[in-house]
Every structure is written in C-alpha cells, then in structure tokens.
Amino acid sequence: MKIPLDRQAKQPIYLQIRDRIHHLIHTGHLPPNSQLPSIRALAQTTQVNKLTVIEAYSVLEADGLVHAKQGAGYFINAPSSTADLTADSAADSTANAKSSHNAHPLPSAQSLPPVRSTFNPTQQVILPTGGIQSFPDIYRATIAAHNRPDVVDFGIGFPQPLDVDDFQRVARRAMKDSGIFFRPGDPKGDIELRRQISQLLMQQGLDLSPDNLIVTSGSMQALALLADHFITADGYTIVEAPTYHGFLSILQQRDAPMIGIPMTPKGMNLTLLEQYLESHRPKLIYTISTLHNPTGITTGVGHRRKLLSLAQQYDCLIVEDNAYEPLSFETTPPPIKAFDTTDQVIYVGTFSKTLMPGLRVGYIAITGEQNTALTERKLLHDFHISNASQAIVKEYLASGHYRRRLKRLHKTHRERRDHMLMLIARYFPPAVTWTVPEGGTFLWIQLPDTLSVAEVGAAAAAQKVLLGSGAAFFPSQQGYPAFRLNFSLPPQETERGIKILGSILHRMSK
Numbered sequence: 001m002k003i004p005l006d007r008q009a010k011q012p013i014y015l016q017i018r019d020r021i022h023h024l025i026h027t028g029h030l031p032p033n034s035q036l037p038s039i040r041a042l043a044q045t046t047q048v049n050k051l052t053v054i055e056a057y058s059v060l061e062a063d064g065l066v067h068a069k070q071g072a073g074y075f076i077n078a079p080s081s082t083a084d085l086t087a088d089s090a091a092d093s094t095a096n097a098k099s100s101h102n103a104h105p106l107p108s109a110q111s112l113p114p115v116r117s118t119f120n121p122t123q124q125v126i127l128p129t130g131g132i133q134s135f136p137d138i139y140r141a142t143i144a145a146h147n148r149p150d151v152v153d154f155g156i157g158f159p160q161p162l163d164v165d166d167f168q169r170v171a172r173r174a175m176k177d178s179g180i181f182f183r184p185g186d187p188k189g190d191i192e193l194r195r196q197i198s199q200l201l202m203q204q205g206l207d208l209s210p211d212n213l214i215v216t217s218g219s220m221q222a223l224a225l226l227a228d229h230f231i232t233a234d235g236y237t238i239v240e241a242p243t244y245h246g247f248l249s250i251l252q253q254r255d256a257p258m259i260g261i262p263m264t265p266k267g268m269n270l271t272l273l274e275q276y277l278e279s280h281r282p283k284l285i286y287t288i289s290t291l292h293n294p295t296g297i298t299t300g301v302g303h304r305r306k307l308l309s310l311a312q313q314y315d316c317l318i319v320e321d322n323a324y325e326p327l328s329f330e331t332t333p334p335p336i337k338a339f340d341t342t343d344q345v346i347y348v349g350t351f352s353k354t355l356m357p358g359l360r361v362g363y364i365a366i367t368g369e370q371n372t373a374l375t376e377r378k379l380l381h382d383f384h385i386s387n388a389s390q391a392i393v394k395e396y397l398a399s400g401h402y403r404r405r406l407k408r409l410h411k412t413h414r415e416r417r418d419h420m421l422m423l424i425a426r427y428f429p430p431a432v433t434w435t436v437p438e439g440g441t442f443l444w445i446q447l448p449d450t451l452s453v454a455e456v457g458a459a460a461a462a463q464k465v466l467l468g469s470g471a472a473f474f475p476s477q478q479g480y481p482a483f484r485l486n487f488s489l490p491p492q493e494t495e496r497g498i499k500i501l502g503s504i505l506h507r508m509s510k
C-alpha cells in the first residue's frame with residue numbers, strides 16, 4: 001500500500017495515514033476483514049517511523065474502524081455492531097498484554113459471586129451550624145501516602161496512571177509551537193480547545209457554543225469560582241448528603257450556610273428537597289448527577305427533569321458537577337443542563353479523571369448573562385490556565401488518543417471493579433453493604449451502626465491501608481458509618497488491602 005504524504009503540511013503524518021486508510025475503507029478499497037499492511041511494511045513503503053504507523057493504527061482502532069488480532073496484525077471491521085465487539089476484544093487483548101506485568105489473574109464474570117448492591121441508609125437532613133473543614137487535611141494525607149509505595153491508598157480520588165505510553169509523543173507534538181507561551185491567552189481558554197470540548201459535550205446531548213465555555217484549572221477552580229460568584233453568607237446552598245468533600249470545604253471556608261439532603265438509591269431525595277426549597281429558599285443546588293461521588297449513583301431522566309423543574313419553580317441555580325461521566329461503562333442520560341431552557345444550570349467538567357489530574361484542565365459551561373461576569377472573575381484570578389496544559393489536552397482530543405484512552409480505562413476499570421467486588425464479598429462480614437457503580441472509580445461501603453469508621457480507619461492505617469473516611473462527605477460529618485474505596489488500584493494492592501480491611505471488620509464486629 002502506498003500512502004501519499006505531505007511532509008510540509010501542518011497535519012501530523014500519522015493523521016494523514018489515518019485519513020487515507022479511512023478513505024480507502026469508506027470507498028470500499030479496503031473491504032471488511034481485509035488485512036492492513038504490517039506495521040513494518042507500511043513504515044518502509046511510506047518512509048516513516050514504525051511508531052508513526054502504530055499511532056495511526058491505534059487511532060483507527062479507537063475510531064472502531066479496525067481491530068488487532070494478537071500476533072496476526074490489523075484487520076478492517078465489518079460495518080455492523082459486531083465490528084465494535086471485535087474492536088473491543090482486540091483492544092482488550094492489547095490492554096491485557098499491557099497489564100500482564102501485574103501477573104495477577106483477574107476474575108472472569110462467571111467466577112463472580114452474586115453481587116449485592118445495597119444502598120438504603122438512614123440519614124436525616126443535615127443543617128450544620130458549624131463547619132469542619134476536612135479537605136485540606138485529606139489532601140495532605142493523599143500527598144504523603146503517594147510518596148510511600150508500601151501504602152495501599154484506597155482513599156485517593158483519582159484513577160491510577162494507566163496506559164500513559166502515548167503521553168511523550170502527544171506532549172512533544174503539543175509543545176512544537178513555542179509561540180503559545182508568549183501570546184496572551186484568552187481568559188475563557190484556547191478557542192480550539194473550547195470547540196473540541198463543545199463537540200464532546202454535543203455527544204452527551206448538550207448544545208453549547210465555545211463561547212459558553214470557560215476553561216479552568218481543574219474543576220476544583222470551577223467550583224471555587226462559582227462559589228465566589230454566586231454564594232453569599234445569607235443564602236443557603238443545597239448539597240447531597242453525602243457529597244464531594246472538596247465542595248463542602250469550599251462552602252465551609254466561606255462560612256456559607258448549607259443544607260444536606262439525603263441521597264436515595266435514585267439520587268437526592270426530591271420530596272425533602274422541595275420542603276427545604278419552600279422553607280429556606282436556597283440560592284443554589286450542587287448535584288453530581290452521574291456516578292455521584294461518593295456513592296456512584298447515576299440519576300435517571302425523570303429525576304433530572306424533576307430536579308430542574310423544582311429549581312425553576314423556586315428560582316434556584318443548579319451547579320451540575322459531571323466529573324465522572326466519561327468513565328461510565330454504560331450510556332448515561334443527558335445531563336440536567338441538556339433540559340435547561342432558562343439558564344438555570346451551570347455545568348462543570350474535567351479532564352482530571354480521564355487524562356491526568358496534574359494537567360489541571362477543567363471547564364464551566366455557563367449560558368446567559370452571568371457568563372461575562374464569571375469570565376472577568378476568572379481573568380482577575382489567574383488570567384487563564386497554563387497554555388502548556390491546554391495544548392496537551394487539545395492534542396489528545398485532536399489525535400483520537402483521548403477516545404482510545406477512554407476505551408482502555410473502561411475496560412480496566414470494569415475488571416478492577418469486579419475484582420474488588422469479588423474480594424469484598426469474600427472477605428467482608430455479611431452486615432456490611434455496598435453500592436455497585438456502573439463506572440467511575442469508587443465503591444461506597446456502608447457499615448452497621450455498631451461500628452465506628454474512625455476506629456476502622458485508624459486500625460487500617462496502622463497496617464498501611466488508607467480509606468476515604470465517609471464522615472468527610474457529610475456536612476459537619478453528621479452521617480451514617482461508611483467509607484469510600486477506590487477500585488482502580490493495581491489488583492495485588494487491592495487484594496492485600498481488602499484482606500486487611502476484612503480481618504479488621506470481622507474483629508471489630510465481634
């Protein structure tokens with residue numbers, strides 16, 4: 001096969017190869033099941049590096065156009081749903097090969113015990129009078145644990161650094177134009193990046209223009225900016241109980257009064273929400289609608305619509321934090337923002353959970369008149385976020401490596417979730433229950449009332465196993481006993497940690 005290349009063109013060579021093969025597939029010159037040239041052969045005929053061909057084939061694979069058969073090469077997919085399956089299993093074999101250095105057999109679906117997913121806690125509405133700001137301490141503990149390889153840190157809030165072999169190449173390409181570091185940046189963020197994000201969001205059902213977006217330093221900055229802009233000391237904020245402890249600390253630091261509405265298996269309790277909207281007239285509702293942190297619950301369309309209509313009825317803003325949506329194994333309902341016709345919902349997203357937390361790239365989608373004022377607030381805060389980070393995320397999105405990465409994360413996370421479920425079913429006492437999230441990185445473990453999470457956490461820490469203590473996720477720490485476990489750790493670490501936790505829980509249950 002000969003592929004004409006334009007070496008002067010701006011478009012990278014591997015994308016030119018991808019586009020040419022794409023064209024040959026669509027015009028029928030490469031029929032289903034036919035084989036692509038070997039990596040070595042194509043590298044020779046096109047006079048390029050083998051890595052360039054590997055990259056082009058990987059991107060075609062992520063696009064669902066080709067699949068790899070181990071040891072045999074790459075083949076064109078049939079244009080049916082089976083093609084996706086084949087592509088998945090090919091990606092699977094690559095991912096398996098990559099993680100095989102772990103040399104740890106993961107359970108097959110058949111070997112899994114019946115999975116109990118239980119979420120039925122007794123939890124009252126929380127109206128805290130004083131705040132306990134726990135997040136800075138938790139963050140410091142995370143940093144300390146990170147430098148100790150002998151510690152099993154189930155408390156960590158980010159996925160593990162999986163399959164980052166593409167990073168060097170992506171980053172090198174992103175850094176080609178040193179001019180980006182000398183130009184003043186747009187406070188809303190790079191326009192091309194915002195175009196890419198608006199396209200990503202369109203796939204979720206959100207019809208937003210790049211102008212509606214403000215790129216932020218992670219979604220944490222997005223939440224802090226929104227709190228600065230919209231939350232005052234005399235207006236209540238509604239949060240789910242439990243919820244993301246980072247946002248609780250943002251509120252506590254501002255002495256902002258809050259109301260914790262209990263989570264049910266379907267999401268925030270809407271009957272209680274309505275009562276408190278009526279009695280306290282809050283200004284803002286913070287919700288994590290998909291793969292909620294920490295419970296892993298995803299709300300349905302009915303819940304989303306009802307929440308929005310209540311917010312509209314009581315003229316209350318919604319901040320919808322969708323940090324984990326890209327990590328869902330299943331198709332998720334459109335975000336609440338997709339149903340919003342009154343600029344009632346502000347949407348927040350991040351690349352921390354899918355690419356790397358250290359890039360610090362997140363964003364706010366805000367429609368309506370507050371967009372300009374919030375952009376100015378952002379400008380006065382830090383002008384704009386690092387051009388280097390924005391360029392790297394842009395390159396991930398443009399090259400197809402982002403999609404490829406998501407596919408791999410889904411596969412690995414599903415395996416690791418199932419592995420952890422199997423272990424906790426085996427080692428935890430029967431009175432302990434847990435949720436089974438369809439994605440994300442956390443299981444939420446609920447303990448019988450007779451057990452103290454603080455004592456379990458201290459005993460585990462003494463054996464170098466760290467938990468996300470459930471107390472931190474409730475306003476004023478007024479919750480039922482529970483803890484959060486990150487299931488994305490390497491399997492042998494998970495096994496070691498769960499065995500230790502299991503024996504502590506058995507001992508304390510006696």
Ligand SMILES: Cc1ncc(COP(=O)(O)O)c(C=O)c1O
Pocket residue numbers: 157158217218219220221244246288293321323349350351352357361362
């Ligand atoms: C729900 C939620 N929102 C926001 C964040 C902040 O993440 P980042 O600032 O890295 O985007 C986190 C981090 O754990 C989170 O769980």
